Amino acid sequence: MAVTKEPTLSAETVREAIEAGQERLRALLPGLTEAAVRAPSALPGWSRAHVLAHIEGIARATARQARYALRGELVELYDGGRPERAAGIEAGAVRDAAALRDAVGAALDESAAAWAAVGPADWSRPVRYRDGDLRTVQWAWWRELEIHTADARLGLGPQDWSHGLCHHLLSHLAPRAPKDVHLVLAATDEAFRREYGATGAPEVTVRGHLTDLAAWLAGRDPHRALECRRSDRPAALPELLDWP
Known part of the structure; x- marks a missing residue:
């Protein structure tokens, strides 16, 4: 596979990109009305509320991977696997706009605190997710955050993704x-x-x-x-x- 000009990003660079992405999403939350959360997302069959509930869930799940890894423990990404993940999204999507705004904001707070605790020597700590390390989870959270923020159709799209x-x-x-x-x-x-x-x-x-x-x-x-x-x-x- 031939590649030209592909940059190598450090863990700190990715952490800064995640922090910026979280703040962009957080700034969009106050404008979410009841009609807005029921509107369709870019994902077939999912409303904007479904996407926000998924962002909430994956933010907490990846933050938990980080917390457990720092204690030298392994834990599944989602308790109950994909069925529980799907059930959590459906349950979260029926909440009203105010509850969704609060839940997503709290999940972003939890994520920010978990990743801020990861030091330079911690990135190689093992995690259960894909039997990888904390870098694996960090990359996954970055992908999920940016892709699903675009899916939510809140004004940001793939055209806004960083190179x-x-x-x-x-x-x-x-x-x-x-x-x-x-x-x-x-x-x-x-x-x-x-x-x-x-x-x-x-x-x-x-x-x-x-x-x-x-x-x-x-x-x-x-x-x-x-x-x-x-x-x-x-x-x-x-x-x-x-x-x-």
Whole structure:
């Protein structure tokens, strides 16, 4: 897989990006009315309240991973696994706007406190989530926070994602690339190119702004249209595989 100009982000840089993302979301919460939380989100079948309930849940879950890791203990991301996660989202989504605002704000407070306690020597501490370490969870929380803030349609979208986050998504989501083609993603707003798959397969090249390439690979609607060519002819965008 060929890559050009992919930055390496330190844990401190990602922590600062998360703090900024949390504050952006927090600033949007006071404007949430009852009608607003019942409006559709960008995710099929989910209202804005569902997305906010999910952000609340994953904020608390990742914060808990950090707290337990600092004590040298392992704990599941969600008690009860995905069924309990889904049940928590459904239960949280029926709350009124004021309760949702308070719950999300409290979860962001809990997250901020948990990650502020992580020191430079702690990032390699093991966690249960994906049998990784605290960096694994930190990256996961950054992805969840930024992607689902965009899904909530509160005024911020994938076009507002930082280039650092986009580079991370284009790497993390590499398993979504189809296996039967040689996929090339080429940014038109910076010198960046990433290739996925076997070089002997038919080549499919997708060009566009970096944020739009990341949005597409993340399963979200690009802000601007992407150009796709297969064997140097115009083509439809290929079908992506499941999330890793």
